[in-house]
Every structure is written in C-alpha cells, then in structure tokens.
Amino acid sequence: MAEQQPSPLSAEDIEAIRSEVENLLQVPAVGRIVHYVSHGTPVRADGSQAYASTCRAAIITGVYFSDRELTQLVAQVDLAVLNPTGMFFNEHVHHDEDGKSGGTWHWPERV
Numbered sequence: 267m268a269e270q271q272p273s274p275l276s277a278e279d280i281e282a283i284r285s286e287v288e289n290l291l292q293v294p295a296v297g298r299i300v301h302y303v304s305h306g307t308p309v310r311a312d313g314s315q316a317y318a319s320t321c322r323a324a325i326i327t328g329v330y331f332s333d334r335e336l337t338q339l340v341a342q343v344d345l346a347v348l349n350p351t352g353m354f355f356n357e358h359v360h361h362d363e364d365g366k367s368g369g370t371w372h373w374p375e376r377v
C-alpha cells in the first residue's frame with residue numbers, strides 16, 4: 267500500500283506559484299485595469315515624504331507588443347491613472363511585476 271507523503275510545498279509556496287502562473291497567462295488589453303506605481307514626492311531633508319510611492323488603479327488605453335514570442339509578449343502600455351484627487355495619462359509604461367518600482371505597472375495583487 268502506498269504511503270501518503272506530505273507535500274514539500276507550503277501553502278504560501280503553492281499560492282506564490284498559482285499567482286505567478288496566473289500573471290503569466292494574462293495578456294494586457296485596452297480597457298483592463300492594472301496597478302500603476304506612483305513615484306512619490308521628493309524625500310525631504312528629514313527623510314519624510316508628502317506622498318510615498320504607492321499602487322494606483324489604472325486603465326490600459328494602449329498596448330505595445332515588443333515581440334510575438336510569448337516570453338517577451340508585452341513591452342509597454344499606455345495608462346489612464348486614477349489618483350484619489352485626479353487623473354493623469356502616461357504613455358509607454360514598462361511592466362515590472364516583481365520589482366514594482368515607481369513609474370511601472372503590474373497586475374493588481376490579490377487581497
């Protein structure tokens with residue numbers, strides 16, 4: 267009789283893999299909602315910031331495909347970024363799913 271082996275993957279590992287596969291399968295298209303990472307205001311002498319870099323909701327208004335190879339499917343998107351107090355338009359925004367640096371976009375995190 268085969269004995270049940272415990273899974274070597276934790277629940278967190280499984281969730282991280284599921285999330286990564288889901289992101290890889292998603293293709294940006296006009297009208298989809300993503301996150302844009304704001305740059306934040308300049309850091310003051312005392313180290314504080316009026317507004318820190320943060321995720322903002324954004325609607326894709328244009329998509330540029332760099333290559334038809336699946337591994338490099340998307341280079342950039344145009345975005346209508348929705349800030350709490352206003353909206354702005356940003357062209358040719360780079361994708362940064364892992365680093366989430368200021369001025370880039372990524373798929374919304376699951377909460």
Ligand SMILES: [Zn+2]
Nearest residue numbers: 301321374375
């Ligand atoms: Zn985000």
